[in-house]
Each structure stands twice: as structure tokens, then as C-alpha cells.
Amino acid sequence: MLVETHTDTGSKDHLDTPRQPYLLAAEGLNKNYGPIQAVKGLDVYLRAGEALALCGENGAGKSTIFKILAGEVVPDGGRITVSGSEYKPANASQAVTAGVSMVHQEFNILPHISVAENIFIGRMDEFSRFGRINWKALYSAASRLLESLGIKCNPRAEMRSLSPSTQKMVELARALSTDPKVLLLDEITASLDHDDADTLHRLMNALRAKGVGIIYVSHRLQEIFLSCTSIEIMKDGSWVATRPASELDEDQLSALMVGRDLADWKRPARPPLQEEMLDVSGLTASGFRDVSLQVRKGEIVTLAGLAGSGTDEILDAIFDAGHLTAGTIRLEGSDYAGKSVSDAIAAGIAMVPKERAVEGLIDTQSIRFNIGLANLSSNTRGVFVDGAREAEQAEQGADMFRIKARSTAELVRSLSGGNKQKVLLAKWFLTNPRLMLLNNPTRGVDIGVKFEIYDLMLKLSQEKKLAILMASEDMAEVIRLSDRVITIRHGEISGVFEGPEITETNLINAML
Numbered sequence: 115m116l117v118e119t120h121t122d123t124g125s126k127d128h129l130d131t132p133r134q135p136y137l138l139a140a141e142g143l144n145k146n147y148g149p150i151q152a153v154k155g156l157d158v159y160l161r162a163g164e165a166l167a168l169c170g171e172n173g174a175g176k177s178t179i180f181k182i183l184a185g186e187v188v189p190d191g192g193r194i195t196v197s198g199s200e201y202k203p204a205n206a207s208q209a210v211t212a213g214v215s216m217v218h219q220e221f222n223i224l225p226h227i228s229v230a231e232n233i234f235i236g237r238m239d240e241f242s243r244f245g246r247i248n249w250k251a252l253y254s255a256a257s258r259l260l261e262s263l264g265i266k267c268n269p270r271a272e273m274r275s276l277s278p279s280t281q282k283m284v285e286l287a288r289a290l291s292t293d294p295k296v297l298l299l300d301e302i303t304a305s306l307d308h309d310d311a312d313t314l315h316r317l318m319n320a321l322r323a324k325g326v327g328i329i330y331v332s333h334r335l336q337e338i339f340l341s342c343t344s345i346e347i348m349k350d351g352s353w354v355a356t357r358p359a360s361e362l363d364e365d366q367l368s369a370l371m372v373g374r375d376l377a378d379w380k381r382p383a384r385p386p387l388q389e390e391m392l393d394v395s396g397l398t399a400s401g402f403r404d405v406s407l408q409v410r411k412g413e414i415v416t417l418a419g420l421a422g423s424g425t426d427e428i429l430d431a432i433f434d435a436g437h438l439t440a441g442t443i444r445l446e447g448s449d450y451a452g453k454s455v456s457d458a459i460a461a462g463i464a465m466v467p468k469e470r471a472v473e474g475l476i477d478t479q480s481i482r483f484n485i486g487l488a489n490l491s492s493n494t495r496g497v498f499v500d501g502a503r504e505a506e507q508a509e510q511g512a513d514m515f516r517i518k519a520r521s522t523a524e525l526v527r528s529l530s531g532g533n534k535q536k537v538l539l540a541k542w543f544l545t546n547p548r549l550m551l552l553n554n555p556t557r558g559v560d561i562g563v564k565f566e567i568y569d570l571m572l573k574l575s576q577e578k579k580l581a582i583l584m585a586s587e588d589m590a591e592v593i594r595l596s597d598r599v600i601t602i603r604h605g606e607i608s609g610v611f612e613g614p615e616i617t618e619t620n621l622i623n624a625m626l
């Protein structure tokens with residue numbers, strides 16, 4: 115069902131036709147965080163059966179809108195109705211009762227309890243009698259729900275035993291268990307593997323057919339065209355345009371989002387590279403075996419594989435070499451005997467991990483502190499941290515990656531998701547590494563910054579002879595950036611591709 119939407123052609127009046135009233139109408143929303151105007155007079159209109167993509171650069175205000183709609187943040191101004199009734203949720207559970215459920219960008223789970231409890235958390239009294247929980251009823255309700263949604267996992271399993279992708283799908287099951295009229299999905303696919311992303315898109319279509327309205331945020335523009343019927347673009351907290359998805363293509367959408375055309379971005383031609391930086395041979399550890407590969411100075415080599423193929427483990431094992439069961443690592447022709455992360459940093463290796471929330475950043479500290487952490491050795495005088503040097507370096511990082519914040523003294527937890535990822539990248543790029551290990555470096559980063567990161571990676575590899583070994587699930591990124599691609603299947607190398615051999619068909623055939 116293609117749903118009629120308002121457009122930005124002509125005036126910006128949104129007519130609520132009697133034929134199909136708005137399921138959700140938010141008008142004139144405002145939200146300030148201190149001096150930051152995160153949302154400025156924004157309108158959002160959603161009809162039953164519509165999947166509306168909310169698009170904008172990192173820090174544009176998308177998550178803030180979602181938090182307002184989900185009752186987690188009280189707006190400073192504006193009016194919302196759901197099914198025509200005034201909607202002013204004081205908290206998330208009032209939002210759920212009114213039919214609005216959300217899946218967050220960051221993980222929102224309790225790792226030490228079961229899948230079933232995570233799904234029905236806050237509603238366990240539905241399964242209790244006289245103060246005792248009827249576990250059988252709880253597990254069978256969870257089992258029925260998961261099965262109906264096509265999510266394969268054991269409701270009795272402890273949440274932390276699941277892959278991040280399955281954990282996210284359980285969060286989706288939790289949102290759907292409340293039978294929402296409006297479903298808010300905030301960058302959910304950033305955590306999903308291929309199969310779960312397919313299941314999600316199938317579910318979105320089924321939900322739309324049942325009349326559920328969906329608002330969807332993703333920096334993967336391809337996905338938006340796959341499953342959304344309309345697109346609202348915002349910039350710096352304000353409305354820019356709303357269009358039916360059928361009227362835009364990816365290039366037009368990215369131009370509307372970032373205000374410039376990115377369609378012509380091409381990787382510059384690069385001279386042949388000779389000097390070897392990394393040479394690993396017969397590397398074996400949990401999740402992969404007998405991996406041998408080389409990365410030359412100035413080269414970008416990518417490990418490409420399906421989720422669970424072993425690419426994450428290979429990068430982790432080079433950075434934290436204490437867990438290897440066999441194999442050797444050589445750096446610039448010399449044996450590397452490092453056994454820990456600190457040995458790796460001392461040897462000039464840096465790593466941007468996949469899960470920034472868990473492995474990468476201390477949320478409760480400032481941007482400056484987080485960038486400084488990886489650069490402590492250059493920022494200390496004797497036993498004291500040189501505050502001025504640390505601040506200068508943080509400024510440099512914030513500039514280089516266009517981190518959107520009032521100052522580098524701001525706490526990382528108050529940043530938007532994409533800006534957190536930029537802090538992580540700045541932190542490691544500023545250590546001036548010889549070898550950079552990047553696990554999905556542009557995850558959650560907006561399209562404009564994505565291309566800036568590509569330019570930066572190419573510049574550093576070219577000018578500073580930085581060797582980059584990256585893992586990426588973004589096929590367009592793999593093809594755009596790599597000098598060489600090594601495909602990994604079931605923990606083993608299944609192919610090596612260079613230059614014109616790097617095509618989507620070749621890579622996918624070798625990955626499957």
C-alpha cells in the first residue's frame with residue numbers, strides 16, 4: 115500500500131484528509147539541551163500502514179524526536195496526537211499503553227536474565243499468581259511470539275549468550291509484544307546480520323499491511339528505499355523536505371541530507387605499493403584458522419565475510435595477540451611478540467572496535483578525556499597529564515571529524531550516536547599508528563561524514579603510509595575503498611581479490 119504523504123512542493127501545510135486521518139501527528143516540536151536546540155519546530159505526520167524514514171546527518175535530532183515520541187524526553191514545545199487523541203506521555207510505559215513502542219539505537223537489555231524475561235520485562239505480573247511467577251507460561255508466551263516473528267532463539271537462554279544481532283531482534287520482539295500502533299526503529303540494522311536484517315524487512319512489510327505505522331532511522335540509504343514508503347529529511351533540528359520514497363533516489367536523498375552532491379565521489383588512482391607492514395602467517399584462534407595475509411605500507415586491505423565468518427575475531431586476535439593458539443605476526447619484517455592490547459599500542463597498532471558502546475568509549479567522561487586515553491603517552495609530562503596538550507589534540511580530532519558538540523569538555527553520553535563513533539575514530543587516528551585495524555569504521559555515521567572518513571583513510575594511507583586492515587559489512591564501502599579484499603568463510607580465507615576483480619558478484623560468491 116503506497117501511502118499518500120505531504121510534500122515540500124508548494125506550501126508546507128499537511129492536510130488531514132477525512133479518508134485517512136493521521137495515525138500520529140506531531141506539530142511544532144521543540145527540544146533544547148541547555149544552549150543546544152536539538153529540535154526546532156519540527157512536524158512529523160504518519161499514517162497507518164506507512165513506513166516513514168527520518169533522515170539527517172549525525173546530530174540532526176532524529177533520536178531526540180524518537181525519545182519525545184516514546185515518552186522518554188519531554189519536549190519544550192509542540193503538540194502530538196495519536197489516532198486523533200492528545201498524546202502527552204510522561205514516561206515510556208505511558209507511551210507503550212498509548213500504542214507507541216521503540217527499539218533504541220544503543221543496546222537496551224539485561225544481560226544476566228533470560229530472553230523471555232527481557233521480552234516481558236515490566237509486565238511480569240501478567241505471568242504471576244499470588245506472587246509466584248508461572249515460568250512455563252512465560253517461556254511458552256515468549257516462544258510463541260518469537261516463532262510468529264521468525265526470530266530463532268531459545269526463550270530460556272541467558273540474554274548475554276546471544277549474538278548482538280539476536281539480542282537486537284529480542285528487543286524488536288519486546289517492542290512488538292505490546293502490539294504497537296506506531297513502531298519507532300532507531301538504527302536497528304546497524305546491529306543486525308544479513309539474515310536478521312532480511313527478517314526485519316519482511317516483518318516491516320507485514321506490520322504495514324496490518325496498519326501499523328513505522329518511523330525508521332538508518333544511515334544505510336539502500337535500506338530506506340527497500341522498506342520505506344516516504345522520507346522526511348531534517349537538518350540541525352529543522353525540517354528540510356518530505357517526499358514519497360518513489361520520488362527520490364539515493365543520490366538525491368544524500369544531497370538533500372548533506373547539502374552537497376556526493377554521487378561523483380571516486381577513489382583516486384594509487385601508485386603500486388611495495389614495503390610490507392604486516393605479515394601474518396598461519397594465524398589460528400577461536401573462530402578462525404590458518405589465516406595468512408599481508409598488508410603493505412599505504413595499503414587498505416579489507417576482510418569481507420558474513421556475520422559470524424571470523425572477520426571480527428581475526429582483527430581482535432591481531433590487536434590482542436595473547437589469545438592466539440598458532441601462527442606468527444611480523445611488523446615491518448620483524449617478529450612481533452606482543453601479547454596484549456598495550457603491547458599492540460606500543461608497537462604502533464590502533465584498533466577501532468565494532469561495539470563502541472561496550473569496547474570503545476567511556477560514556478561518562480568528556481570527548482577530551484576519551485580522545486586523550488589512547489594518546490596518554492604523548493600527553494604526559496612525568497606522571498602528570500599535560501592538560502593543554504590533551505585539549506589541543508582533542509580540538510584537532512573534533513575538527514578533523516566534524517564532531518558536533520558545544521566543546522570537547524562535553525560528556526560523550528550527551529552526543530548523538532554518529533558523533534560517538536567519530537570520537538572513537540578521532541581517538542585512534544590521533545595516535546599516529548603504523549597499522550590501523552578498523553572494524554566497520556563508518557557504522558552509524560552519516561553519509562557526508564562517511565565520505566570524509568574515506569578521504570581521510572586514503573589521505574593517511576597515501577601520505578603517512580598508514581597500513582589499514584579493515585572489516586566491513588557494507589559492500590559498497592568494501593568496493594569503494596579496498597586495494598585488496600580477502601574473503602573469509604567459516605573462519606578460513608576463501609578468496610583474495612585485487613583491482614578489477616573486486617566486484618560484488620565475486621565477493622558474495624566467495625563469502626557464501
Ligand SMILES: Nc1ncnc2c1ncn2[C@@H]1O[C@H](COP(=O)(O)OP(=O)(O)OP(=O)(O)O)[C@@H](O)[C@H]1O
Nearest residue numbers: 147152172173174175176177178528529530531532
Ligand atoms: N542528553 C543530551 N544532553 C545534551 N545534548 C544532547 C543530549 N542528547 C542529544 N543531545 C544533542 O542534541 C543534538 C541532536 O542529537 P540526536 O541524538 O537527536 O541526533 P541524531 O540525529 O539522532 O544523530 P545520529 O545520527 O548521530 O544518531 C546533538 O547535538 C546532541 O549532541
